[in-house]
Amino acid sequence: MHPLLAVNNLVTQFVIPEGIVYAVNGISFRVNPGETLAVVGESGCGKSVSMLSLMGLIPTPPGKIVSGEAIYDGKNLLALKDEEMEKIRGKEIAMVFQDPMTSLNPVLTIGKQITEALICHLGLTTAEARERAINLLDMVGIPEAQRRLEDYPHQFSGGMRQRVMIAMALSCEPNLLIADEPTTALDVTIQAQIVELVLRLKQQRNMAVIWITHDLGVVAGIADRVNVMYAGLIVEEANVDELYESPNHPYTRGLLGSLPRIDRRRDRKLIAIPGSPPSLLVKPKGCPFRSRCPIGKEVCQMEAPKLRNVSENHRVACWIDISSGEQISG
Amino acid sequence: MLTESTSNLLIDDLEAPPLTLKKLAWKRFTRHKMAMVGGLFLILLILYSFGGSLFVEEKYANLTNPPIRLSPPSLQHPFGTDTVGRDVLARTIYGGQISMIIGILAVIIETSLGILIGAVAGYYGGKIDSLLMRFTEAMLNIPEIFLLIVMAKFFGNKIPNLTLLGRTFSGSVVVIVVIIGLTSWMYLARIVRAEFLSIKENDFILAAKATGTSNGEIIIRHILPNSIAPIIVSATLGVANAILAEAYISFLGLGVQPPTATWGNMLDGANNYIESAPWLWFFPGLLILLTVLSINFLGDGLRDAIDPHSRAI
Numbered sequence: 007m008h009p010l011l012a013v014n015n016l017v018t019q020f021v022i023p024e025g026i027v028y029a030v031n032g033i034s035f036r037v038n039p040g041e042t043l044a045v046v047g048e049s050g051c052g053k054s055v056s057m058l059s060l061m062g063l064i065p066t067p068p069g070k071i072v073s074g075e076a077i078y079d080g081k082n083l084l085a086l087k088d089e090e091m092e093k094i095r096g097k098e099i100a101m102v103f104q105d106p107m108t109s110l111n112p113v114l115t116i117g118k119q120i121t122e123a124l125i126c127h128l129g130l131t132t133a134e135a136r137e138r139a140i141n142l143l144d145m146v147g148i149p150e151a152q153r154r155l156e157d158y159p160h161q162f163s164g165g166m167r168q169r170v171m172i173a174m175a176l177s178c179e180p181n182l183l184i185a186d187e188p189t190t191a192l193d194v195t196i197q198a199q200i201v202e203l204v205l206r207l208k209q210q211r212n213m214a215v216i217w218i219t220h221d222l223g224v225v226a227g228i229a230d231r232v233n234v235m236y237a238g239l240i241v242e243e244a245n246v247d248e249l250y251e252s253p254n255h256p257y258t259r260g261l262l263g264s265l266p267r268i269d270r271r272r273d274r275k276l277i278a279i280p281g282s283p284p285s286l287l288v289k290p291k292g293c294p295f296r297s298r299c300p301i302g303k304e305v306c307q308m309e310a311p312k313l314r315n316v317s318e319n320h321r322v323a324c325w326i327d328i329s330s331g332e333q334i335s336g
Numbered sequence: 337m338l339t340e341s342t343s344n345l346l347i348d349d350l351e352a353p354p355l356t357l358k359k360l361a362w363k364r365f366t367r368h369k370m371a372m373v374g375g376l377f378l379i380l381l382i383l384y385s386f387g388g389s390l391f392v393e394e395k396y397a398n399l400t401n402p403p404i405r406l407s408p409p410s411l412q413h414p415f416g417t418d419t420v421g422r423d424v425l426a427r428t429i430y431g432g433q434i435s436m437i438i439g440i441l442a443v444i445i446e447t448s449l450g451i452l453i454g455a456v457a458g459y460y461g462g463k464i465d466s467l468l469m470r471f472t473e474a475m476l477n478i479p480e481i482f483l484l485i486v487m488a489k490f491f492g493n494k495i496p497n498l499t500l501l502g503r504t505f506s507g508s509v510v511v512i513v514v515i516i517g518l519t520s521w522m523y524l525a526r527i528v529r530a531e532f533l534s535i536k537e538n539d540f541i542l543a544a545k546a547t548g549t550s551n552g553e554i555i556i557r558h559i560l561p562n563s564i565a566p567i568i569v570s571a572t573l574g575v576a577n578a579i580l581a582e583a584y585i586s587f588l589g590l591g592v593q594p595p596t597a598t599w600g601n602m603l604d605g606a607n608n609y610i611e612s613a614p615w616l617w618f619f620p621g622l623l624i625l626l627t628v629l630s631i632n633f634l635g636d637g638l639r640d641a642i643d644p645h646s647r648a649i
Contacts, residue, residue, distance in 0.1 A: 063545055067462075089550075096548030103546070108539040113561045122557070123547045158357075174547060 009036035010182055010214050011060075011099075016074030016084075018052075018059045021067060027286045029055040031238035032074070034313075037182065042208065042215045044225040044246070046261070047235035048283060053218045056235075057184050059084070061101060062091045078182075097127040100175035104187040106167035110159035116143075117155030120174050127178045142173040146203060165196035169203065176207060183208070184216045189224065201228060222265055226250060231319070234258050237284050237294035240313065244320040254322040256299050293325065301326050303333055364641040371637020377630040381623070385432030394503060397426035398595040406613050416615035419605060428619050431597035434505075435579050435624070438513050438598065442578035445517025447524060447571045454528025455555050459536055469529070476522045484581060487515040488590040506596040512585065516578045524570050531563035565643035569635055576631035583624055599624045 014034045020027040030052040037043050045053050058064050060076050060083055076083040083094065095101075103109045111119060120142060121135035130138065136155065143151035146169040159167060168188060175183055185204060189197035205228055208215050217228060225232055225246065232249045234242040234257065242255040253259045260279035281298040284290075293299070296306040305325045313321040314334070327334050365371060401421035409416045415424035457468040475483075488511065495507030535541070536559060544558050579599075585591040586600030594601060599620040606617035 061546060063542060092548045092550050094548070095546055101543075101546040103539060103543055105539060109543040111540045111544065111558050111562070113564075114557070122544075122549065122553075126550075126553070127548060171543070 010039045011037045012077045014075050017072040020069050025287045033240045037214050040212045041230045044229035044232045045218045051235045052238040096123045097178045099182045100180040101184045102171050102175045102188045105191045123177050146173045182214045186218045242322045248320050254328050255324050257295050361641040368637035370633045374630040374633030388429035392426045397430045415619045427597040431599045434598040438582045439575040439579040441513040442516035443574040446521045449521035450524025454525040458529035458532025472522045483519045488585050506593045508593045516581050535559045535562045569639040572635040576628040
C-alpha cells in the first residue's frame with residue numbers, strides 16, 4: 007500500500023546556551039491511509055517534537071531540523087515554503103493538542119475560531135462557515151451548538167473544549183490527524199468519551215490518526231500499529247496485538263511490565279524500569295537504553311542498534327535476541 | 337415552607353449567564369469615581385467645543401477688532417478679547433476643536449506606528465526585533481521637545497492651507513499632527529512588543545498555526561485582540577499628551593499658525609500680559625488643564641476596568 011506519510015531519518019535538535027539538545031535522533035516511520043498509529047514513550051522522548059517538526063511548528067531558533075524528509079502526497083513537508091505549509095496545516099494534516107484549557111484563544115468566540123479555518127482553507131462565506139461550524143459542534147457532541155457558537159472558551163469545561171478542538175481539527179476533513187496526548191489533561195471518564203469520539207470520526211471519514219500518548223491502555227484500545235520511542239529514537243514498531251503479545255525490546259517489556267493488570271494477582275508488585283532516561287544534552291553514542299537494560303552486552307556500549315525485522319510487521323532496535331538472551335548475528 | 341425570597345428564586349436566576357467581559361469591565365469602570373467624573377467632564381468639554389460652533393461662527397472667532405483689544409470679560413465678550421480684539425470665548429470654542437482633533441489624529445498615527453513596530457518586533461523576534469528596538473531606543477534618547485521643535489521648524493509653513501467641510505485649516509495643523517505622531521510612538525511600541533513576546537508563547541498560538549493560520553492573521557486576529565487593553569489605555573493617555581505637546585510648541589510660536597486658533601497658540605503671547613490681561617491665558621489654560629486631567633482620570637479608570645493586572649506596574 008502507498009503510505010500517506012513517510013518519514014525518513016528525521017533529526018531535530020535545539021541549540022540552547024547549555025549546549026545542543028538531541029531531541030529526535032533519526033526516526034523513520036510511515037502512516038498508511040486510514041490507519042491509527044500510536045506513538046508511545048515517556049516524557050521527553052521526542053514524541054511531540056517529532057510531530058511538531060513534521061508540521062513545521064518547531065520554533066527556530068532554538069530548534070533546528072538537521073536532516074530528514076517527510077513525504078506527504080509527493081511533497082517533502084520539511085522543505086516546503088511557509089505559505090505552502092500553511093495550506094497543508096489544518097487542511098490536509100490537522101493537530102489536536104494536549105491541554106484544551108490553553109489551546110483556545112480566550113478573547114475570540116468559539117464560532118470565530120472554528121470558522122477561521124473553514125473560511126481560509128475552503129473559501130466558504132461567513133454564513134456557510136457558520137452553518138458548517140454548527141454541524142461540526144453537533145458532530146462532536148456539543149449540545150445547543152448554534153447558541154454555543156457565541157460563547158467564549160472560558161464558558162466551556164475541559165472536556166467540551168477538547169471536543170471543540172477536535173471539531174476544529176476535523177473542520178476541513180484532513181487526511182491525517184495528529185493527536186498529541188489529547189486526553190492527558192482530562193479526567194478518566196472524559197478521556198474515554200474523547201477516545202471514542204475520535205475513533206468514531208476516524209471510521210466515518212477513513213482518516214489516518216497518529217495518536218501520541220504514554221497511556222498504554224489507550225493504545226491497546228485504539229491503535230493498529232505502535233511505535234515505541236526512547237530518547238529520540240524508535241526502538242520498536244509492531245502491530246498492536248503483536249507488540250502486547252511479544253514485546254521484543256527490553257524497554258517495551260519494561261513499559262508493559264509496569265502496567266497494573268486487572269487479570270493478575272493483586273499482591274504482585276508492579277515492576278519499574280530502574281534508572282532514568284539519558285540526558286538529551288549528551289551526544290548519543292551506543293544504545294540509548296544500555297544503562298537501564300537488564301540484558302545489555304558490550305556491543306550496546308559501542309554502537310546504536312538499527313531497526314531489524316522480527317516478523318513481517320514487527321521491527322525492533324536491539325542487539326539482543328530477547329528469547330535467547332544472545333547477541334544477534336550479522 | 338418557602339419564604340417569599342426563596343420562592344422567587346427561579347431556576348433561570350440560578351442559571352443566569354455569568355457576567356461577560358464587557359459587563360465586568362463596565363462594572364469596574366463605574367466603581368472608579370474619578371474616571372466617571374473625568375468622563376463626564378470630557379463629554380462636557382467636547383460639547384463645549386463642537387456644540388459651541390452651532391452658536392458662534394468661525395468668522396467671528398477670527399474677526400479682529402483692534403479698537404477693543406485687550407478688553408476684560410464683559411457681557412459682550414464673556415472671556416474678554418485678545419491682543420487684536422478677537423473674542424476669546426469664540427476662539428476657545430474653535431481652538432478646542434483643533435486641539436482635540438490634533439490630539440486624536442496624532443494618537444491615531446502614534447498608535448498605528450507603535451502597534452506596527454511593536455508587533456513586528458515582538459512577533460518575529462531575532463534580528464528584526466533588535467533592529468527595531470535599537471531604533472526605538474535611539475528615538476527615546478532624543479528629548480521629545482527637541483525633536484518637536486526641530487521638526488516643527490523644518491516642516492512649518494511648507495504645507496499649504498487646506499479646506500475641509502467648508503472650513504479652512506492652516507497647513508500647520510497637519511504638520512503638528514504628523515510630528516507629534518512621529519515623536520511619541522516609542523513607549524507604545526515597547527508595550528506592544530512586550531505583550532506580543534508573552535502572548536505568542538501561548539498554546540493557542542501554536543494551535544492556530546497548526547490549523548494553517550498565516551503569520552499576518554495570527555498577529556491581527558489572535559495576538560492583537562489579546563493585547564488590546566494596554567493599547568487602549570495608552571492611546572487614551574496619548575490624547576492628553578498630544579494636546580499638551582501641541583500646547584508646548586504652539587506656545588513657542590512654532591505650532592499651529594493663526595488665524596486658526598488652538599488652545600496652545602492662544603497662550604502664545606499671553607505671557608506678556610500675565611498680570612495685565614489674565615483672561616488671555618486663564619481660559620485656554622483652564623480648558624487644557626481640564627481636558628488633560630479628565631483624559632488622565634478616564635485612562636486610569638479604563639486601565640482598572642480592562643487591564644486590571646497592570647495595576648502593579
